[in-house]
Amino acid sequence: MSAVDRDEPVAAPAKSLPRPALTVAVPAFLLVLTGGLLLLGERMAPGFASSNNVFQLLKIGSFLGLIGLGQTLVMLVGGIDLSVAWVLTGSAVVFTAVCSSQDGNTVPAALAAIAVGLVAGFVNGFGIVKLRISPIVMTLAMNNIMLGATLVYTGGTPSGGVSPVLRDVATGGIVGVPYMVLLWAAVGTFAIVAIRYSRWGRRLLAVGENSRVSFLNGIANDRVVIGAYVICGVTASVTGILFAAFSGSSFLGMGDQFVLPAIAAVVLGGTSMFGGRGGYGGTFAAVIFTTLLSTVLVIGNISAGVRSIIFGVAILAALIAQRLITRDQDRD
Amino acid sequence: MTARLSRLVSSNWPVLVFIVLLVTLIVLKGRFNGFDARSLSVNALPLILIALAQFLIILTRGIDLSLGPVASVSGALMSLYVTDNPALGLALPLVAGLGAGLLNGVLIVGLRLPPIIVTLATMSIWQGVALVVLPNPGGTVPSDYQDALMGSFSSPVIGLVTLAVWAGLLTWLLGSRFGLSLRAIGSDEAAAEMSGVRVKRTKIIAYALGGLLAAISGMYMAVSMSSGSPVVGDGYILTSIAAVVIGGIPLTGGRGSPISVVMGGLILTITASLLYFAQVSSFYQSLINGLILLLVVGAPGTREYVAGLVRR
Numbered sequence: 001m002s003a004v005d006r007d008e009p010v011a012a013p014a015k016s017l018p019r020p021a022l023t024v025a026v027p028a029f030l031l032v033l034t035g036g037l038l039l040l041g042e043r044m045a046p047g048f049a050s051s052n053n054v055f056q057l058l059k060i061g062s063f064l065g066l067i068g069l070g071q072t073l074v075m076l077v078g079g080i081d082l083s084v085a086w087v088l089t090g091s092a093v094v095f096t097a098v099c100s101s102q103d104g105n106t107v108p109a110a111l112a113a114i115a116v117g118l119v120a121g122f123v124n125g126f127g128i129v130k131l132r133i134s135p136i137v138m139t140l141a142m143n144n145i146m147l148g149a150t151l152v153y154t155g156g157t158p159s160g161g162v163s164p165v166l167r168d169v170a171t172g173g174i175v176g177v178p179y180m181v182l183l184w185a186a187v188g189t190f191a192i193v194a195i196r197y198s199r200w201g202r203r204l205l206a207v208g209e210n211s212r213v214s215f216l217n218g219i220a221n222d223r224v225v226i227g228a229y230v231i232c233g234v235t236a237s238v239t240g241i242l243f244a245a246f247s248g249s250s251f252l253g254m255g256d257q258f259v260l261p262a263i264a265a266v267v268l269g270g271t272s273m274f275g276g277r278g279g280y281g282g283t284f285a286a287v288i289f290t291t292l293l294s295t296v297l298v299i300g301n302i303s304a305g306v307r308s309i310i311f312g313v314a315i316l317a318a319l320i321a322q323r324l325i326t327r328d329q330d331r332d
Numbered sequence: 333m334t335a336r337l338s339r340l341v342s343s344n345w346p347v348l349v350f351i352v353l354l355v356t357l358i359v360l361k362g363r364f365n366g367f368d369a370r371s372l373s374v375n376a377l378p379l380i381l382i383a384l385a386q387f388l389i390i391l392t393r394g395i396d397l398s399l400g401p402v403a404s405v406s407g408a409l410m411s412l413y414v415t416d417n418p419a420l421g422l423a424l425p426l427v428a429g430l431g432a433g434l435l436n437g438v439l440i441v442g443l444r445l446p447p448i449i450v451t452l453a454t455m456s457i458w459q460g461v462a463l464v465v466l467p468n469p470g471g472t473v474p475s476d477y478q479d480a481l482m483g484s485f486s487s488p489v490i491g492l493v494t495l496a497v498w499a500g501l502l503t504w505l506l507g508s509r510f511g512l513s514l515r516a517i518g519s520d521e522a523a524a525e526m527s528g529v530r531v532k533r534t535k536i537i538a539y540a541l542g543g544l545l546a547a548i549s550g551m552y553m554a555v556s557m558s559s560g561s562p563v564v565g566d567g568y569i570l571t572s573i574a575a576v577v578i579g580g581i582p583l584t585g586g587r588g589s590p591i592s593v594v595m596g597g598l599i600l601t602i603t604a605s606l607l608y609f610a611q612v613s614s615f616y617q618s619l620i621n622g623l624i625l626l627l628v629v630g631a632p633g634t635r636e637y638v639a640g641l642v643r644r
Contacts, residue, residue, distance in 0.1 A: 127633075130633070130637050131630045131633030132633040132636075133626070134582075136395070136448070136573065136583060137574075137583060138629070140570055140573065140574060140625065141574075141622040141623075141625040141626045141629075142622065143570075143622070144574075144618040144619065144621050144622030144625065145619055145623060145626075147619070147622075148615060148616055148617065148618040148621075148622060151618070151619075152613070152619065155615075156615065260456070263449070263452060264452060267449045273446040273448065273449055274446070303464070303467075304463055305459075305460040305462070305463030305464035306464060307460065308459045308460030308463065309457050309460035310460075311456050311460075312454060312455070312457035312458075312460065313457060315449070315452065315456070316450070316453045316454075316457075319445050319449060319453070320439075323443050323444070
């Protein structure tokens with residue numbers, strides 16, 4: 001059964017809109033918790049809640065936030081992408097190698113790096129949709145392939161460097177607001193609106209909610225799903241470029257730290273693992289919450305082991321809370 | 333004749349792939365003695381045990397990302413206590429593993445939460461616990477354990493026997509009533525429920541057994557290194573899934589045999605030494621593993637897809 005045969009655009013059923021109560025309640029709850037963390041941080045280290053410091057924290061969170069955007073889209077269609085770690089690293093490595101610290105090379109280098117994510121995302125989507133490989137296995141294999149390809153390409157040591165222009169974008173700001181935060185806010189707002197109100201967003205949710213029904217409604221499921229993986233790959237590439245610019249260089253394994261926190265943030269934000277429910281607003285709030293939580297724990301001199309335990313317990317608590325809240329409406 | 337042959341090949345192909353790889357290795361290396369057989373079986377053992385644990389859970393259509401860190405915790409506990417108090421040092425890791433598995437099972441079954449995200453959370457928790465228990469690699473495991481469990485350097489017997497025993501145990505388990513229930517749940521949970529399978533209990537037991545097997549794997553790792561490490565299991569989180577899949581077992585549950593899992597683990601282990609002896613840079617290892625993985629899971633879908641294109 002192939003869905004590309006019929007791609008006459010027909011509006012998705014209205015039922016597939018996210019449940020408004022939950023898509024607002026979850027981010028709101030997370031932001032309340034975040035406020036609590038801010039107060040706690042301020043008590044432990046005066047100046048923590050100052051606008052300057054908050055912007056710095058948001059800047060750090062923006063990279064996870066961008067990765068989380070791709071992951072949100074993929075999970076909305078009922079998938080998962082474990083390959084972002086090495087798609088990110090591979091793209092960053094390509095970027096620094098092509099750019100070699102020259103401002104003039106920024107654009108071609110960025111295009112080359114984004115091509116990496118585009119191709120990886122398309123192959124992921126194609127394998128999952130057309131060859132019916134399970135998303136976990138497909139993206140796990142892609143992660144291994146990108147890891148190997150990156151090692152072979154670099155010979156073990158990434159070369160080149162970031163252009164000064166991009167370094168300024170990733171680290172600098174305007175009137176105290178980091179460019180990264182502005183970028184994240186713009187992209188995030190666009191994503192929230194697009195998922196909820198655009199025709200594309202409705203299709204995304206419809207496919208995730210019930211792919212059979214959406215197919216019968218004339219939605220080209222295959223394209224929607226492949227598109228989600230392509231966007232996820234591209235966001236991984238863009239994050240890789242920006243994170244390399246932020247760090248001053250690319251390094252092997254730079255993407256590993258983002259994968260599981262991004263998945264955790266998407267789920268904490270109320271997007272269902274089974275697709276069709278949620279949005280970027282929740283992910284956005286969850287990224288801010290987890291970034292703040294880990295910072296507060298670091299300030300509180302909590303050891304890495306205990307931090308990891310608290311992080312796990314927080315995810316579990318959020319999951320259980322969501323399950324209890326949605327218990328009545330989620331009896332299917 | 334050809335149909336029978338192709339059926340034979342397609343149902344046993346992980347074994348065939350392994351044999352081809354093994355023969356290639358022997359040709360490249362020019363020898364395969366007791367030492368080689370021992371190192372292959374001993375190196376593959378921890379991965380195979382975790383993969384078998386993963387397999388039990390995958391049979392029910394679940395997945396467990398916490399198995400690797402559970403192994404780390406168990407190995408750390410063993411290396412801390414076994415020298416002074418062997419009984420405690422052996423019991424504590426097993427209890428920890430069983431408890432970790434039970435926790436996963438209760439959360440996933442009791443609250444109907446998605447396995448991947450529950451075990452993602454417990455993965456983080458056990459990674460943390462391992463770091464708290466044993467902040468740096470250390471502890472000791474007396475070398476007697478190594479001699480007893482893995483044999484001396486040139487004797488392959490104990491290593492191979494251990495593998496065979498585990499494969500046999502799991503095969504027996506799957507043939508039992510419990511195993512039948514497991515496979516029934518993976519094939520069709522609702523139908524299994526209506527046929528009188530105790531779905532919830534069986535699934536929880538699957539996760540608990542998975543935790544127990546992961547703990548045993550962690551103990552093997554501690555024994556083979558004569559010490560513990562808080563991060564030793566992290567490398568197995570995704571590799572264990574890869575081993576199951578390379579054994580030809582679908583993640584949709586209900587199908588597969590322990591022998592296939594063992595072969596999957598052996599294939600992943602042997603490619604590493606193959607690359608070494610073929611003088612290929614180890615950089616290619618994950619690239620090749622990824623391609624093997626895709627080849628295995630993509631083959632049937634690709635055949636259908638190409639057939640669909642031709643028909644059109």
